[in-house]
Amino acid sequence: MGKKALIAMSGGVDSSVAAYLMKEAGYDCIGVTMKLYDNEDIGMEQEKTCCSLSDIEDARSVAVKLGIPYYVFNFKADFKEKVIDNFIESYRCGMTPNPCIECNRHLKFAHLWQKARELQCDVVVTGHYARITEDGQGYHLLKGKDSAKDQSYVLYSLTQEQLAHTCFPLGGYTKEEIRRIAEEQGFFNAAKKDSQDICFIPDGDYRSFIEKTTGQSSQPGDFVDKDGNVLGTHKGYYCYTIGQRRGLGISAPQSLYVTEIRPEENKVVLGSNDDLFHSHLTADNFNWIEEVRPDEVIKARIRYHQVEKEATARVTQDGRVEVDFLEPQRAITKGQSVVLYRGDAVVGGGRIIE
Template identity: 40%
Template structure:
């Protein structure tokens, strides 16, 4: 149970800090004390600060933490999102500020909807993005339903993205802090979900969030951002897939683009498109004992033949991307999603990639993107996310990359 004596001291102190802390307005009817909001509290600095600032701003706040995958229980270490230590951190913050806090066990559905799909994608030679699947299938689906069931007016998260009123409805825009912008991971959000969601940190920079956490007295103020996928210990994807899909470890050949077999591997799961290090083949060996010293990269994976195809970096280039399972967040595009059309967009094809210009050719629920400049290392299974061509901040929507070609034929 919360320590209400300590809670009252902290809340009284907050009243003296009004000029130091921001007033968060979630664009909900007044008075705020009658507006219940559910905050998804992962235990990190972002969601913890969000919950406390909303409490300070007068909202009726409930914190919910999802137990998705407990590192401490499963692999004997601590770290990552929604693990045991993170649940503890979220609970401490909630207790300190008198926020009712619930932990929901979503581990089984997370395993079925996210982890199993992650393993299957690798078996198909694709490079999955489980964080998008988690938002789509767990957080913005099941957790949203739970928030409504608790009588909440909004579900609030600590994502760095902005929710902006537009002429055709609410829109998503990139965060003020572009270095922390997370809009790429939210392209599957539906327009109906967006009406209920709020993202107050989109107007802050990360250093501001940590500064507010410090002023609030949160011990998580210096907690590092999670870098790895929560259920992948130390970034070793192959260990997770091996446990779930042992067949991914079937050995095969490493083949150069020209057809020359230059080595063997112990399973395609060890490789991703664009990978350079860890191939274990050095330069390309040729007849006569000569060797090329140019680095080789993974160009493609063939699950059917268990082959890893390698070649020079130039072979990774593409300016043609075929995209499926499109989702549009902008009203005018959503209303005309089955109409064929062409228009200019900014596109982001990997989470760490800068946006680039291209022309999008829509054909119903699929599209082809013709890029102005050749991009490298783009692989099937990743997301293609589109932004307004004029400003580059408004998120139009996106889809899943099905295949690429080096040049438009």
């Protein structure tokens, strides 16, 4: 009896080709779409988000073309608790979260894997651009071949057990090659645009989303400098992120940037570009995929599409991880993730808390 694969299908070209590649590799495939929210819940038109009825029909039509079973799983309650509520709470705490990481951690590689086991599948398959290898010592998570599409940064939470039962068939391809395969197979979504990074806020208006979801309006407060001098009035501290320059509404002789957010005081600190550079950060909720020596110079990435920079990392007594960069980094932001690399391999990652 052949191996079975559960394919997470969003209706986009990447997951569609992932399903095709797994079938070509001899797997008995089942296509599934995770229903994460209703479009009405987030105030968006159906065609603008990745959970729309049209996307479900797109995924279903590809599954029919491939001749594989297809299901829709209702994960709305889990998504609200693990992703949306976490997103809102993070902003309220003065952080800038990355909900894609939480969705991968809790939905795609936890709840979806549970469904895979119920359906007696051997692997969960997604359209991420990353690679997994195994060398007898354990499993390794590597960057995707296409550096412009590499998604290893948002996958650092994968455990050894999850890596053993996960497959990323697109990892060795470029985006152009994937679209070409889709065209060759006659997939109607071959030229479909990529989905938004944050699927439940496709217009990027975090403030309106938080206010509508919570029923509470943001409270204005003081913009201050690092000495506490009042510079103006902000619209609500969670409307801003570290490094932001535009949209402050303050006239000053030199450019001002958001350098700190103080939710307990409802204040946003502004400063110069030089004030944004720091060499040290602390992270929690850290997941280690590979070992690292305290004195080993590795590389670290503090946001999704950033080139990694040389750093060292050490674990503190309370389990947190301290990262020290060899050169100061701009706009280290609480709530984002720091991901450590050794070459193309992900060493581990966690949430930046200070």
